[in-house]
Amino acid sequence: MKRFAKALSALLVLSLVFALSACGSSSSGELSTKEVTVGVTAGPHQQVMEEVARLAKKDGLTIHLKVFNDYNQPNIALNDKDLDANSYQTMLFLKDQIKNKGYKITDAFATVAFPMGIYSKSIKKLSELKNGQKIAVPNDPANELRGLQLFEKAGVIKLKKGAGVTSTKRDVISNPKHLQIVELDAAQLPKQLDQVAAAAINTNFAMGAGLTVLKDSIFHEPLVHNPYPNYFVVRTANKNDKVIKQIQKYYHSADVKAYIKKTFGGSVVPAW
Known part of the structure; x- marks a missing residue:
């Protein structure tokens, strides 16, 4: 009889624990x-x-x-x-x-x-770019399009209509100054800035190199309604x-x- 009572008591305790734990979570997740x-x-x-x-x-x-x-x-x-x-x-x-x-x-x-901003160590504005110079953009899918669009907005190049997230330099349909578009790892762009005339650099990597959009970029995306x-x-x-x-x-x-x-x-x- 005592064994039965102990077993029943244990069962009641387990039932109570289950009930309490169920109250602490939502069945809907x-x-x-x-x-x-x-x-x-x-x-x-x-x-x-x-x-x-x-x-x-x-x-x-x-x-x-x-x-x-x-x-x-x-x-x-x-x-x-x-x-x-x-x-x-x-x-x-x-x-x-x-x-x-x-x-x-x-x-x-x-x-x-x-x-995102365009940075340069050799020019003050993009109109100073010379024929055949190198410009750089990130090489990952999400950011390459963004970098190319920034150069496009600045009037440097033109992308084909409907260019999407997988766009690369091959989707540039107009490049009047025959610029060499270099695709580099986004994190490496600040380190390669002295090797190109200008580069579109993600802000987090620019900040890591001590660069700020307002003070150091020569062209940038809008701050409001980015x-x-x-x-x-x-x-x-x-x-x-x-x-x-x-x-x-x-x-x-x-x-x-x-x-x-x-x-x-x-x-x-x-x-x-």
Whole structure:
């Protein structure tokens, strides 16, 4: 009889534990409103999210940051549920990842933009480019198109109509000065700046080399309504979760906007 009573007691305890654990999670898989983990790339994305996390903490929401130095891993981690969200990528990159990797992830809200600039050590304006000189652009799919479009907007070259994310220098249909277009790894462009007449450089790599869009570039993308905003990204099933709306409120706050302006001086701008 005593054994039966002990067994019954143990069963009741296990039932209670199961009931309590079930109350702590949502059957729909909705993210917690108390604690989330967000992946970011090192640098400005990390810095801004740290400010967002500081504001959220005051209201009882803890945002843990996991920092990456790679552009592919944050989406793998998010898709595999090792993260609840990430904040580091443009729509061009996101769509390319979804198409080629089959990830079930989506954008939740716009965050910041990094206006790409054209830099040079030998000329002050692009009209000074001479016949046959070299210009450089990033060689990865999302950013090569962006660099080519920036040179196009400056009147240096012209791309074929409808040029998409896979565009390369082969899609240039007009090059009046017969410029040599060099495709280089985005991270190497600042180091190769003295080897070319001009280069389109991503802002994060420019900043790493001590260059700023407003002070050092000779041509740049618009600071307001930039065409390449970055996004806060979540698994598709969590896009409308309450905590995502909470994080958006903090990210789009006046406090964060002021922090971005003060910290980055135009090299990183709000995209909302």
